[in-house]
Amino acid sequence: MAESELTMVEPRERWPEGDFLRGARAAVPVLLGFVPFALVLGAQASQKGLAVYHIALMTGLNFGGGSEFAAIELWSSPPQVLLIVAMTLLVNSRHLLMGATLAPYLQHVPMKKVLPSLFFMCDESWAMGLADARQMKTAFSLAYFLGFSVCLWLTWVSFTALGAAIGPVLGDIHAYGFDMAFAAVFLVLLRGMWKGMRAASPWFVSLGAAALAYLTLPAGWYVLVGTLAGLAWACVRVK
Structure with a gap:
C-alpha cells in the first residue's frame, strides 16, 4: 500500500474504541505462544546458573528473544562477554x-x-502494526502498536522470570515441545501478510540462505545471512 493511501483517511484516534485497548486485545492470541517460549528461555537460563532477577533484567532491557536464546547458549563460566555482546548485536x-x-x-508522529x-x-508487534495499517487502510496507529507491544513485553519479562524460578523443577524442557511455540506464532503472522508467491519470493530466498548458514556457520550468523540474501533478491526484483 502506498504511503499516501495510509494518510488520506480519517485518523483512528477519532474512533470511539481506543486503539491501545484494541491492540492489547489483538495481542492475546500471540501471548499464548509467548508463554511457553518464555518459560523455555527462563528455564534454560536457570540451568546456566542465572538468578531470577538476572533473566528478568536481561529480557526487560533487551526485548529480543532470538538474541537472548543465543546469549544463553553461549553463556559459560566465566562468561565470554565480548562474544555474547557481538552475537546479540548480530541477531x-x-x-x-x-x-x-x-x-x-511514522512521519506524522513526533520523534519524542x-x-x-x-x-x-x-x-x-512490527508485523501486526503493519498488517493493521494495511487492513484498516489508515495511518499507522502508534497507540495500537503500543497496546500490542506492551502486553507482549510484560508477558515476556514475567514468564521468563517464572521459567527461571521453576526451571530446576522442569528438568529437560525440550521434552515438552515448548520450543516450537514461537515458530508456530510467527508462521501465523506471516500468513496474515501473505500476498502471493511472487511477493513472498524474498522470504523463501532468505529462508534458504538462513538454513544453509545455520548448517555451515557459527551460531547467529544465519540471521544476517538470511536478511542480506532476502534484501539482495528484493533489489534484483525491483530492477
Missing part, C-alpha cells in the same frame, strides 16, 4: 531494517514519541 541487527520499514508510516515506543518493537 538484533534485523531491527534496523524493521525500524526503517516503519519510518514512512516514536523513539521510546520502538523500544518495545519485536517481530510480532
Whole structure:
C-alpha cells in the first residue's frame, strides 16, 4: 500500500474504541505462544546458573528473544562477554531494517514519541502494526502498536522470570515441545501478510540462505545471512 493511501483517511484516534485497548486485545492470541517460549528461555537460563532477577533484567532491557536464546547458549563460566555482546548485536541487527520499514508510516508522529515506543518493537508487534495499517487502510496507529507491544513485553519479562524460578523443577524442557511455540506464532503472522508467491519470493530466498548458514556457520550468523540474501533478491526484483 502506498504511503499516501495510509494518510488520506480519517485518523483512528477519532474512533470511539481506543486503539491501545484494541491492540492489547489483538495481542492475546500471540501471548499464548509467548508463554511457553518464555518459560523455555527462563528455564534454560536457570540451568546456566542465572538468578531470577538476572533473566528478568536481561529480557526487560533487551526485548529480543532470538538474541537472548543465543546469549544463553553461549553463556559459560566465566562468561565470554565480548562474544555474547557481538552475537546479540548480530541477531538484533534485523531491527534496523524493521525500524526503517516503519519510518514512512511514522512521519506524522513526533520523534519524542516514536523513539521510546520502538523500544518495545519485536517481530510480532512490527508485523501486526503493519498488517493493521494495511487492513484498516489508515495511518499507522502508534497507540495500537503500543497496546500490542506492551502486553507482549510484560508477558515476556514475567514468564521468563517464572521459567527461571521453576526451571530446576522442569528438568529437560525440550521434552515438552515448548520450543516450537514461537515458530508456530510467527508462521501465523506471516500468513496474515501473505500476498502471493511472487511477493513472498524474498522470504523463501532468505529462508534458504538462513538454513544453509545455520548448517555451515557459527551460531547467529544465519540471521544476517538470511536478511542480506532476502534484501539482495528484493533489489534484483525491483530492477
